[in-house]
Amino acid sequence: MADAAAEPLADPVTAPVTALGADPLPAALDVLRTARESGLAAALARAVRHLDFTAPCSDGGLCVLPARTAPDLRGWLLAGRVVPVERATVRPGPRHELAEREGLEVLRVVPDDTAGPGPGPGSAPRGPGPRSAQDRLDLAGTLFAALRAGLAEALLERAVAHVAGRRSGDRPLLERQLVRAKVADCVAAVRACELLLTTSGADPHAAHELHRRLDEADAALTNLFGGAGYLADHPVRSLYVSAYVGSLWAPSPRDPGEGWS
Known part of the structure; x- marks a missing residue:
């Protein structure tokens, strides 16, 4: 996990923002x-x-x-x-x-x-x-992918703590091979999204691919919480809500036929 305390959070009112058209x-x-x-x-x-x-x-x-x-x-x-x-x-x-x-x-x-x-x-x-409006739309797709990646990273830490604190028989749940495999898949998915974000810039095709991969990562993370992950008062609801918001915020790719590996 990245160290959340390594850099203090910028003040949301006074911190500078990036000029549109600059490096996103x-x-x-x-x-x-x-x-x-x-x-x-x-x-x-x-x-x-x-x-x-x-x-x-x-x-x-x-x-x-x-x-x-x-x-x-x-x-x-x-x-x-x-x-x-x-x-x-x-x-x-x-x-x-x-x-x-x-x-x-x-x-x-x-x-x-x-x-x-x-x-x-x-x-x-x-x-x-x-x-232009298109500049803003492209940036919105990238920023919202970054938002979802940050939420997924925070929920991944909670999910690992959740399974580590539960037992299956006489063993911690995290020692079960299937659970460890699911955790590993979630870690790989979140890290892949962060890597794609940092290497692709504001390319609208990359943002679309990021949202697709984040849909998969969110589903896997929710599953790690078991039945609790489907309760309205559980923090994992933020993943569901962010997917809903993203359906309004994130633009469709200009050329859906162009893929990312």
């Missing part, structure tokens, strides 16, 4: 560390800051954010363009109990089409930041 790796590692040390909501807030206070939405306008984050936003990434906050109406979205337990809220963003033509795909909302 420092931003991704910041989000990964925040997820590992402080959880889903804190890491999602950091990702929003690295996106210059814009938040991705589904094509239908659904967005998931840490509670009370919306008033700080400058724009919404919606249907391939940036919609400034003054050109959209925000309403409560469908309730999601597990997301609420993680300190998140679901919103529905409705562009105000009566206000005249909005900014196109190459436009940006008011304030500093990157140039």
Whole structure:
């Protein structure tokens, strides 16, 4: 496991953020560390800051954010363009109990089409930041993959402690060959995701592959907790919630036919 205490967690308000268009790796590692040390909501807030206070939405306008984050936003990434906050109406979205337990809220963003033509795909909302909606979408996919990798790493430590503290007959559960094999598979999956993240940069194809691999790692981690891993009050719910949020945040690859080994 990486040493979470090796580097102090940056203050979520005053810490600098990466300018859009710059090397995305420092931003991704910041989000990964925040997820590992402080959880889903804190890491999602950091990702929003690295996106210059814009938040991705589904094509239908659904967005998931840490509670009370919306008033700080400058724009919404919606249907391939940036919609400034003054050109959209925000309403409560469908309730999601597990997301609420993680300190998140679901919103529905409705562009105000009566206000005249909005900014196109190459436009940006008011304030500093990157140039295009596609730049933000690509970065969002990378940042959210980093967030999920950080959560998986933190839950992996909990899972190992869980099986180490349980017994099967007269032996610790962790000594059982099948359990050890499952733990080894989870470690390999999480490490592979971290390696791919640090070597691929912001390539949208890599982000898509990361999310696919993280789906598999999350399922294996949940299984290590046994029946407890399916309870709403268990910390492993953050993996399920992050997969749901990622379905709104992470863009589809531009060329699904391009694969990664």
